[in-house]
Each structure stands twice: as structure tokens, then as C-alpha cells.
Amino acid sequence: MSSQFLVTSRRDMEERGWDQLDFVYINGDAYVDHPSFAAAVIGRVLESRGYRVGIISQPDWHSAEPFKALGRPRLAALITAGNLDSMLNEKTAAKKFRSRDNYSPGGETGRRPERATIVYANRMREAYKDVPIIIGGIEASLRRFAHYDYWSNKVRHSILLDSKADILSYGMGERSVAEIADALAEGKTTAEMYDIRGICYVTSRAPLSDKAVMCPSYEEVRDDKKAFAEAFKIQYEEQDPYHGRTIIQPSENRFVVQTPPALPLTTEEMDAIYELPFQRRWHPMYDEAGGVPALQEVQFSLTSQRGCFGHCHFCAITSHQGRIIQHRSHESLLREAKRMTELPDFKGYIHDVGGPTANFRHEACGKQRISGACRNRHCIGSEVCPNLDTSHEDYRRLLREIRQVPGVKKVFVRSGLRYDYVLADHNKKFVEELCQYHVSGQLKVAPEHVVKHVTDLMGKADAQAFLKFKEWFDEANRKLGKKQYLVPYFMSSHPGCTLRDAVELAEFLRDMHMQPEQVQDFIPTPGSLSTAMYYTGMNPLTGEKVYVARRPEEKQMQRALMQYKNPANYDIVYKALCQAGRRDLIGFGPKCLIPPRRLKGTRPEQTPQRRGSLQLPKKTRRRDTRGRK
Structure with a gap:
């Protein structure tokens, strides 16, 4: 190097x-x-x-x-x-x-x-x-x-x-x-x-041809939300490198x-890029300031693939990395792991092996490398495509090989894991191996919500998938004699989520004995389908109207309902339950969320609760290019 x-x-x-x-x-x-x-x-x-x-x-x-x-x-x-x-x-x-x-x-x-x-x-x-x-x-x-x-x-x-x-x-x-x-x-x-x-x-002259498509102009999308939705749909559907066309948008x-997206990198090209002579540290000019914090999470991690067919609608991966998985070879990753063991600060722990979604190691199906991803079908999410290749064998073998590298004590999986993909593979053995070797006490997963029409708009699996995976996770840890916990993340105020839906999520948290210390409010970042829904109030792919919580107070209510036990949230939770017509949840019964009045001497909880195999996240995660899985 x-x-x-x-x-x-x-x-x-x-x-x-x-x-x-x-x-x-x-x-x-x-x-x-x-x-x-x-x-x-x-x-x-x-x-x-x-x-x-x-x-x-x-x-x-x-x-x-x-x-x-x-x-x-x-x-x-x-x-x-x-x-x-x-x-x-x-x-x-x-x-x-x-x-x-x-x-x-x-x-x-x-x-x-x-x-x-x-x-x-x-x-x-x-x-x-x-x-x-x-x-x-x-x-x-x-x-x-x-x-x-x-x-x-x-x-x-x-x-x-x-x-x-x-x-x-x-x-x-x-x-x-x-x-x-x-x-x-x-x-x-x-x-x-x-x-x-x-x-x-x-350009001042549009390159019109039968391989180009014109979308509504800047002036049209600025003034008309239906035009915005139409433009987004065109841009969204042309993001495949094999059948995507040139897109033209007039603007003043x-x-x-x-131009059409770049073709996916081959395995050989991916290997060559990730084996370039990176120093794997911040430039020494930052030593006096204590370095760059973002490096800590990834310094001893391995990027094994890029792209994501999981298609969370609030995530920008589809628009940036694409739906077609591009992966590195085992040999390249093993060489990088060996080089990692020679670094002075390496303590024997590889923090992650993955990408936007850790367990997406290959294309969703055989046709993607030949003719691209399907234009109007999703591979996984609210539904699972019958042609989806759900095998986890390559990823299991890769993890085994890396943990056998001399000098490596433990290999963790910390990037997003799609548990609905594991369920589609009917692969309890993968879960057992994951729990035995690759979980450091906690496994992060992101159900995001539990109301089906909301998870559908998110492009996520429903609550039943989360509960089934939890059963598998519990079963595996019982067999291994381990006490390990799922750390689930949820989101408030996503398009489609009403106040009553937020109350239903709060009831789910109550029944699961969960009290999140931190929660994530939906942020409409450019380029995502969810952002287009937020702005237009409709699903650009179907034209159906979508409810959007826009008022700051309602967004505060949805967020506070996930932390209903925090006395600091009492007033806003009380108001939310009244507005949602759920006064039945105010009282002292076992199903009630809050008492009918503030209890004297109470203080906000300082630590997350633990019950069974669930533990609440300690920090709010910032949305980035990888998204949540």
C-alpha cells in the first residue's frame, strides 16, 4: 500500500x-x-x-x-x-x-x-x-x-x-x-x-429522438403538482441502465x-476500485482536531456490494446506486480483510460486511444483468416477486471465510438487514449463524411502521413479517443460550400516516413493551418517491391521493406518541389522543397509554426499557445514501 x-x-x-x-x-x-x-x-x-x-x-x-x-x-x-x-x-x-x-x-x-x-x-x-x-x-x-x-x-x-x-x-x-x-x-x-x-x-436544443422522452417542464412542475408527479414518474421509470431512455426537461x-444511467460495474471492476491504495484514515491535518467522526463507524468495515432492490420509498438508493446489485469477489474481500488486520489500530473486529442492504449479495433475479430491472414491479417490500432469488448461501459463505482470516476475532453485520428477504428464503439456519457469529448483542432492523397501508406506501413489509422474524431471532438465541436483542427503528409522519395510524403504532409499542428513547421524523429529501408523495399529496406511480401530515403540531403529535411514557410529552400526547378519538387510551387500565392527569413526581425516563428480545435504539440515526433496511 x-x-x-x-x-x-x-x-x-x-x-x-x-x-x-x-x-x-x-x-x-x-x-x-x-x-x-x-x-x-x-x-x-x-x-x-x-x-x-x-x-x-x-x-x-x-x-x-x-x-x-x-x-x-x-x-x-x-x-x-x-x-x-x-x-x-x-x-x-x-x-x-x-x-x-x-x-x-x-x-x-x-x-x-x-x-x-x-x-x-x-x-x-x-x-x-x-x-x-x-x-x-x-x-x-x-x-x-x-x-x-x-x-x-x-x-x-x-x-x-x-x-x-x-x-x-x-x-x-x-x-x-x-x-x-x-x-x-x-x-x-x-x-x-x-x-x-x-x-x-x-443545452439550448433538445436532442429529440425515439430514444428520448420529454417530461413536464420546470415551469409546469413548479406550478402544478400533478405535473410534478408526472415528471417524477417518468424520471423514476427511466432509471434502469438497460432500458432507460434519455430524459429531457425544458427549463426557461x-x-x-x-443520458441513460451508466452500466453496472462488473465484479472485476468493483474489485479493482476497492483495492486501490486507500489509507483507510483521515488526513493527518485533522489529528489536532481529533479526527473525523464519520470514519469511526466504517474504518474497519468491508463494502461487499452496492445497489439495492429493496426499494424503500423514502430512500434515495434507487435514484443514486440503482436497483441492480453489483458485488465484489470473495477473493478481493479476503485480501482487504487481511490488509485490515495489518493496520495499527485494528483490534480484531470487522464492524460490517455489506452495502446499502447487507444480505443483498446478488441480483434480484437472473434477468437483471441481461435486460435490467422490471419497470413497474418491485422485487420485495409490500409483496415479494415470485422470481426473486432469495438464496443467502453466498453471503453465508463469505462471512464464514472472512471470520477465518488470521487476526480476525469477530465479524459483525451492522448495515441494513432486510429480514423480509430472510423470511422469503425460509432460512432459519442463516438466522442461527447470524446470531451465533455476527451479532454483537444487538441487531438493528427497521420495520418503520406497523399499519399496512403505511408500510405499503413506504415500500416495506408489514408488521407480521417483523413479528415472524422476531420469533426466528428469539428461537435462534434460545438454542445458542444467548441474550441478544433486536433494535427496531420506527418513523413518524411518513406520507399516508394519519394521527390514528400513529396511535396504532403507539399501541403496538405498548404491547411489545417498548419505549423508544429517540425517534425519527420523516425528512423529505430530494429524489425519493416518498418526497414526491409528501409534496404532491399523491402517489406518482398510481395517481392515488395520499394523506400528508404537514402541520408542525401534528408531526409533533405523531413523534410524541412513540414516546408516550415520557412525562415531557404528556400534554401533546393527551391532545393527540383526543383529536384521534381515542380517549379510551387515557386512564389507568392495562391498555391505556397515559393517565387522565399528570402524575406528580414523575420524570422523563433516562434509559431505554428492555423486554424479551427487544431493545430500543440509543441514538437517532441520520438519513444518509444508504437508507434503512
Whole structure:
């Protein structure tokens, strides 16, 4: 493994004998050289192709001078807001500022601007007017068309128009960025690259053909929610690399054009990317600040695949990574595990082996690699496709092999696990092996809700699937003589969830003897189906009306009902039960949620309850590109 990080200063350039870089990469996160951080991956991919790459992380955006720190790039400036949308990174569902930024040194907030991609692109244009600007990453990817922005509560332009970038690379980006780099090196202009897959661009003339589809314009989706839903449906259905068409959206006398998605990476290509010489740590410039907190969870984890056919509607994976699973070979993962054991801070524990969904190790069915994912069918969720390949054997074998690597004491599974996929495989042996070797006392799962029409709108399995998996989990732990717990996550105020539905969830928590310490309110992030439902009040795929809790008070009620035992929530829970017509739950009976009046001397509970095999989460998880499973 090389001992070098990517270039971050003029001194680094001088030590390598470089007078100019090919690419300057502006990054909204602190620079962490680990394959879980997009800037490191793209930077290493370009480096492996012989390009000179330098990273400017979290520049002061108040002037253009910090953007000149590494000089004028020979080919282009690459810009990303970081691993999270900058607005989501900064603010909560209640639109309050977060107290911590895990992607900044020491968790410090305020190290990046709001709408970082736009700000960085405009500052870079100010610094070097004639340098091509390529934007990418999760923020650019999910805002590539006219989109609803929760934090301003309005429909915004494509981020391409606001940033004035030349090209937007959407999705994971390795293929498209490499093709863009090679084209620039050949002397092509950005206008000569419009046949590259996985990009968006702006043009004054629409490339109409029988392989292109026009969706409603920015002006139409801004003014008409039905038009917004129609545009979303088109964009949603064309996200397959095998049958997806070019999408064109008019916007103020111009056209935003999206080429079809990049083809999935082969196993050999995935292996090559993840075996590049990552240092697997933050840059030493952050040592004094205590490092970058986001690294802690993933430093000793293995990414075995990407993509997800689970299709949670509140998750952006479909729009960013796609539905087709791309996986690494066992040999590559074993080599990485062996290298991991040689790192100075490794204590013998591999924290995770997975991806967006840990147990999705292969395509949903045999046809996906040949003709793509079905346009109007889901593989799993509220229903299970009869053609779904549910085998867990490859994943079981992979976990066995990794835990046998010398120096590895334990291999955990901490990324999202789809228990409905386990149930579809009728595979109790997998659950037993999981409990015996790969659970560290707690296993995180995400039922999200228990009312069927709500879970259907979420793209999730119903409560019965969760209860059945709990039975399997309990049975396995009894056989093993272990005391281990499921940690279930639930969400409030998702589109379709009424106050009465929230009360039903509270009753479920009561019956399961659960009292969550922290809960998650739905956040309408760009690019997801659930966000389109939230904004339009309809399901764009069916046209059916969907109830949406918009009032802050109702959202507070739904959230408080999940913590009805907390005395601090008494008044809002009392009001919620009255409004829902459920005064029968106010009293002293065994089924009541709260007493008819405040009890003197009570205080909010300080610790989560444990009953049976359920334990409540200790921290609220922030929504990211992986979503919940």
C-alpha cells in the first residue's frame, strides 16, 4: 500500500515534482482516504488512470481565493457537497440546525455552506472562468432535475442551472468521470461528451429522438403538482441502465438532458476500485482536531456490494446506486480483510460486511444483468416477486471465510438487514449463524411502521413479517443460550400516516413493551418517491391521493406518541389522543397509554426499557445514501 494521501497542498505537489494538476477536487467533507467516502474513491480512480488529482476540502467559500490554493487545473474542476446533501447535513426534520457534523474535523458544524455544490461551483467559476466544472455526489445526483426542496418549501431548478456547471455526473460516478476525464485529455469540449452515460447537461436544443422522452417542464412542475408527479414518474421509470431512455426537461428556454444511467460495474471492476491504495484514515491535518467522526463507524468495515432492490420509498438508493446489485469477489474481500488486520489500530473486529442492504449479495433475479430491472414491479417490500432469488448461501459463505482470516476475532453485520428477504428464503439456519457469529448483542432492523397501508406506501413489509422474524431471532438465541436483542427503528409522519395510524403504532409499542428513547421524523429529501408523495399529496406511480401530515403540531403529535411514557410529552400526547378519538387510551387500565392527569413526581425516563428480545435504539440515526433496511 502506498504511504501517500492524495495531494492537498502546494507542498505535496512540489514533493511529487508537479507544477500543475489535471483535476482539482472541491469537497464539502473533510478528506478521509477510505472507500466509504466518495471523494477518495473518485480521486483514487482518476489517479489509477494516470491523472494528477488534488483535493481542496471544505474551503472558505466567502471568496474565490481558497479555491485557487492548488492552482488552475489543466483539465477540470470536480465539485461535490460531500457524502450527504448539505441541507440534510445541516438541518433536522424540524429545520433546526444540527449540533454536530460527523463529516467535519472534530464534528464541528459550519464548515460548509448551505447548498454547497452551487456555492462551490460559482466560486470556482469566479476563480477560473474557462475551466470546465463537473459536479457530482449525492447532492448533485438527487437534484439533477427540477425538485422539491423541503428546507425552502418550494420547487427548485435543476442544480445544473443554479451551479452553472458544464456537466453533472449522477449515480456512483466511476464510469462517467473516467470517460469525462479521458475525453478532456483528448482535447474534447464538454459539448462533445453528450453521449456519455450517467451524465446531465444543459443545452439550448433538445436532442429529440425515439430514444428520448420529454417530461413536464420546470415551469409546469413548479406550478402544478400533478405535473410534478408526472415528471417524477417518468424520471423514476427511466432509471434502469438497460432500458432507460434519455430524459429531457425544458427549463426557461433551455433543456436539462439526462443520458441513460451508466452500466453496472462488473465484479472485476468493483474489485479493482476497492483495492486501490486507500489509507483507510483521515488526513493527518485533522489529528489536532481529533479526527473525523464519520470514519469511526466504517474504518474497519468491508463494502461487499452496492445497489439495492429493496426499494424503500423514502430512500434515495434507487435514484443514486440503482436497483441492480453489483458485488465484489470473495477473493478481493479476503485480501482487504487481511490488509485490515495489518493496520495499527485494528483490534480484531470487522464492524460490517455489506452495502446499502447487507444480505443483498446478488441480483434480484437472473434477468437483471441481461435486460435490467422490471419497470413497474418491485422485487420485495409490500409483496415479494415470485422470481426473486432469495438464496443467502453466498453471503453465508463469505462471512464464514472472512471470520477465518488470521487476526480476525469477530465479524459483525451492522448495515441494513432486510429480514423480509430472510423470511422469503425460509432460512432459519442463516438466522442461527447470524446470531451465533455476527451479532454483537444487538441487531438493528427497521420495520418503520406497523399499519399496512403505511408500510405499503413506504415500500416495506408489514408488521407480521417483523413479528415472524422476531420469533426466528428469539428461537435462534434460545438454542445458542444467548441474550441478544433486536433494535427496531420506527418513523413518524411518513406520507399516508394519519394521527390514528400513529396511535396504532403507539399501541403496538405498548404491547411489545417498548419505549423508544429517540425517534425519527420523516425528512423529505430530494429524489425519493416518498418526497414526491409528501409534496404532491399523491402517489406518482398510481395517481392515488395520499394523506400528508404537514402541520408542525401534528408531526409533533405523531413523534410524541412513540414516546408516550415520557412525562415531557404528556400534554401533546393527551391532545393527540383526543383529536384521534381515542380517549379510551387515557386512564389507568392495562391498555391505556397515559393517565387522565399528570402524575406528580414523575420524570422523563433516562434509559431505554428492555423486554424479551427487544431493545430500543440509543441514538437517532441520520438519513444518509444508504437508507434503512
